[in-house]
Amino acid sequence: MDIEEKKSLTSSWFKELRDKFCKEFEIIDGTSFERTKWDHKYEGGGEISLMKGDIFEKVGVNISTVSGEFDNDFKSEVKGTEETPNYWASGISLVAHMHSPKIPAFHFNTRFIVTGDSWFGGGGDLTPTIKPHKEIEFFHNCMKEACDSAHPEYYERYKKACDEYFYLPHRSEARGEGGIFIDHLKTDDWKKDFDFIKEVGLSTFQAITTIVRNLKNESWSNQEKELQLVKRGRYVEFNLLWDRGTAFGIKTGGNTDAILMSMPPSAKWS
Amino acid sequence: MDIEEKKSLTSSWFKELRDKFCKEFEIIDGTSFERTKWDHKYEGGGEISLMKGDIFEKVGVNISTVSGEFDNDFKSEVKGTEETPNYWASGISLVAHMHSPKIPAFHFNTRFIVTGDSWFGGGGDLTPTIKPHKEIEFFHNCMKEACDSAHPEYYERYKKACDEYFYLPHRSEARGEGGIFIDHLKTDDWKKDFDFIKEVGLSTFQAITTIVRNLKNESWSNQEKELQLVKRGRYVEFNLLWDRGTAFGIKTGGNTDAILMSMPPSAKWS
Numbered sequence: 001m002d003i004e005e006k007k008s009l010t011s012s013w014f015k016e017l018r019d020k021f022c023k024e025f026e027i028i029d030g031t032s033f034e035r036t037k038w039d040h041k042y043e044g045g046g047e048i049s050l051m052k053g054d055i056f057e058k059v060g061v062n063i064s065t066v067s068g069e070f071d072n073d074f075k076s077e078v079k080g081t082e083e084t085p086n087y088w089a090s091g092i093s094l095v096a097h098m099h100s101p102k103i104p105a106f107h108f109n110t111r112f113i114v115t116g117d118s119w120f121g122g123g124g125d126l127t128p129t130i131k132p133h134k135e136i137e138f139f140h141n142c143m144k145e146a147c148d149s150a151h152p153e154y155y156e157r158y159k160k161a162c163d164e165y166f167y168l169p170h171r172s173e174a175r176g177e178g179g180i181f182i183d184h185l186k187t188d189d190w191k192k193d194f195d196f197i198k199e200v201g202l203s204t205f206q207a208i209t210t211i212v213r214n215l216k217n218e219s220w221s222n223q224e225k226e227l228q229l230v231k232r233g234r235y236v237e238f239n240l241l242w243d244r245g246t247a248f249g250i251k252t253g254g255n256t257d258a259i260l261m262s263m264p265p266s267a268k269w270s
Numbered sequence: 271m272d273i274e275e276k277k278s279l280t281s282s283w284f285k286e287l288r289d290k291f292c293k294e295f296e297i298i299d300g301t302s303f304e305r306t307k308w309d310h311k312y313e314g315g316g317e318i319s320l321m322k323g324d325i326f327e328k329v330g331v332n333i334s335t336v337s338g339e340f341d342n343d344f345k346s347e348v349k350g351t352e353e354t355p356n357y358w359a360s361g362i363s364l365v366a367h368m369h370s371p372k373i374p375a376f377h378f379n380t381r382f383i384v385t386g387d388s389w390f391g392g393g394g395d396l397t398p399t400i401k402p403h404k405e406i407e408f409f410h411n412c413m414k415e416a417c418d419s420a421h422p423e424y425y426e427r428y429k430k431a432c433d434e435y436f437y438l439p440h441r442s443e444a445r446g447e448g449g450i451f452i453d454h455l456k457t458d459d460w461k462k463d464f465d466f467i468k469e470v471g472l473s474t475f476q477a478i479t480t481i482v483r484n485l486k487n488e489s490w491s492n493q494e495k496e497l498q499l500v501k502r503g504r505y506v507e508f509n510l511l512w513d514r515g516t517a518f519g520i521k522t523g524g525n526t527d528a529i530l531m532s533m534p535p536s537a538k539w540s
Contacts, residue, residue, distance in 0.1 A: 237530070256440045265539060
């Protein structure tokens with residue numbers, strides 16, 4: 001399969017998955033998403049779908065397909081740029097911050113990157129305030145099923161990578177309760193890699209929609225809401241201080257609204 | 271004057287100024303500061319004074335005197351470390367976030383750094399939501415008076431440096447309405463440099479206390495408070511994405527509570 005066909009298949013899939021998430025979240029919440037298109041500074045662009053609902057306090061789903069040339073400053077940090085500074089990237093990114101502190105915040109993304117090389121990345125993870133043990137276990141099981149469909153070692157590998165990545169060294173705290181984190185996925189079977197990435201999306205879809213439905217009718221106290229706001233402060237700290245994607249996007253002139261879609265609707269610091 | 275005497279004079283001044291700020295803020299607000307001592311990971315430490323009052327929603331004043339050795343990663347970023355990795359640093363840092371969106375947020379710090387070289391740094395600036403023109407002008411005039419007491423070119427130079435530093439490239443926005451920003455101040459007259467740094471502190475004291483008293487009885491709307499919370503989101507973005515002091519402190523294992531004392535009590539993102 002040539003690279004143009006791969007680009008077409010992956011970008012179509014991310015769009016299809018975006019539609020699937022948005023449709024189901026609208027059914028759960030009873031609120032509609034608003035869509036905003038944006039242009040990349042070089043070529044391509046994306047679309048942010050944003051909902052501020054009754055259950056989802058703020059949920060954003062962004063898809064984008066962009067291309068361009070890396071500046072010299074960043075070339076050295078990216079694989080496959082030895083011979084050409086050109087890149088093409090397509091992906092979907094989702095961040096859900098819930099009104100209820102009983103429902104975790106969710107983060108998911110998958111992407112396909114093409115430079116001189118090409119690879120997949122992404123993952124899903126959850127950040128609860130009040131920890132719903134059954135639902136956390138369910139989330140991890142969904143991630144495990146997606147991983148097991150591709151390779152018996154993937155789950156352990158990508159779960160560990162997630163724990164290592166979503167960590168705040170300055171607080172000696174994990175951002176949340178983990179999930180999976182995949183980078184530079186490229187085996188000798190592109191079709192199989194792509195199927196795995198699709199499975200990660202579908203499993204995350206199942207995990208989030210099931211957990212939100214399970215927990216959406218639970219009540220909460222003001223004190224629990226305060227804890228959630230402080231937890232969100234930590235989420236902000238991670239994303240702005242440590243997240244490589246955020247720093248990379250901001251410092252290479254990416255679309256600020258799309259990159260900072262991940263910010264919670266509100267946060268507190270003590 | 272030998273360097274030990276300079277260390278002693280500067281650290282004593284920062285403590286004296288801390289006491290002056292805290293005492294006056296307690297009179298204005300009618301609330302007491304709480305003090306927490308902290309130890310540096312190598313040597314020395316500091317003291318955070320924090321007040322959550324009726325006018326000051328959150329105001330922190332931190333003083334610290336620390337020493338140690340720079341890791342190789344950071345040595346190259348700091349002046350005077352060619353021959354020795356040792357450093358000594360003392361300073362005062364103040365951040366005030368007000369309940370009222372009619373009163374600007376204030377930031378001030380001054381410091382004396384000793385490596386193989388030695389120099390002063392610091393400054394003061396303000397971040398209003400609703401812009402009080404008379405008070406913004408008064409703030410700048412106070413900064414100008416401090417600068418003019420030392421050198422006719424300082425005000426223009428340090429005002430420009432402030433505008434350049436407190437800028438969010440990813441938003442094409444200034445953080446606030448400026449002030450002065452001084453780095454690597456070292457003339458051939460240490461005593462004069464120190465006098466100037468003291469003047470910056472005293473002028474900032476005059477500016478903040480006058481402006482808070484001027485504006486503290488003005489009422490505000492919910493809509494104005496919302497604007498303040500969004501403005502604070504930008505403040506968080508600047509401090510975590512772009513502020514060199516924050517990144518340096520966090521990544522060299524500085525005291526997280528002291529470094530992130532600057533975080534607003536609450537913030538929002540749309």
